[in-house]
Amino acid sequence: MKDLNILPSASTAVNGLGGGRVAALPRGAESPPQVPLRALDQLWFQVSGTVCNLRCRHCFISCSPDNHSFWFMTRGQVAAALAESVPLGVKEYYFTGGEPFMNHEMCGILEDTLELGPATVLTNATLLPERTVRELARLAAGSPYSLELRVSLDGVTPEMNDAIRGDGTFARCMEGVGRLVDAGFLPIITAMQSWPEAETGRILGGFRELLADVGYDRARLKIIPPLLIGEEARRTQGYAPSMRVTHEMLHGFDLDQLLCTRARLVTAAGVHVCPILLDYPGARLGDTLGEAVARPASLSEQACYTCYLHGSICANTAASGEF
């Protein structure tokens, strides 16, 4: 049987995108599968580059205070990409880093974004003083679109969380969560699963109790699988050599499960395929959004195996992992 490679079909192109069908082309056995962008539903921004106030032991893009591989985006750079995104039919915007609130223009960037669509900020919640939370609440109240805060917290106790995210981060994060809840937000609390599956029920219960203590009843929780790259590969064992997406694995697979068929990532240094593969040179698809949407995603990296198993883990509406 010949290997199949999945590429955009020119005959089904819509708005300059790859369209809904896939074309099967013969390729050599070694070439990785490629998948077209089917629709640009989500636009992500690496708004603080790889700069973060924390130095988490599981960070899959190894962000830290001194990782300057990718620098902050300016409000002007984001605004240019926002303008380019409108005719492409983007439905929602995501902001990540590093820590987005290290970007001093973050609230202005959200103000611009919330004129166009819903926005989600992925944050560690340790840089959310009262004045910032008040400003976020003002922006949310003034927009017809939703503003979501997705807060990373990796344990239900300081011991459990701080072993991964650093000393004192549990307390600082919980202060930020408390402020968000007091201001009327319902943050999505996100944890990387660092425990055995059999423990999940107990841990989820622990999160609910913890969050109820700061006035957040029926908390929104999202558990994501580890991505075994960057710092997480050093903390654990990384991927086994066999953990790769092959052409055969995509037969009958719903490609909509992959973020790279519905999204692109804008950075200060070009447009990349997704927020997971920021550090991989092959993941940079062009200087502009227009260039990047026309190019397929290559599932050549082992992190793609995690997406294959778990679906679009980056999005708020992942197929699995929400409770």
Ligand code: SF4
């Ligand atoms: S996991 Fe998040 S908070 Fe931790 S170092 Fe990476 S970007 Fe920063």
Ligand code: SF4
């Ligand atoms: S890491 Fe996931 S989203 Fe990124 S290219 Fe691979 S499969 Fe697509």
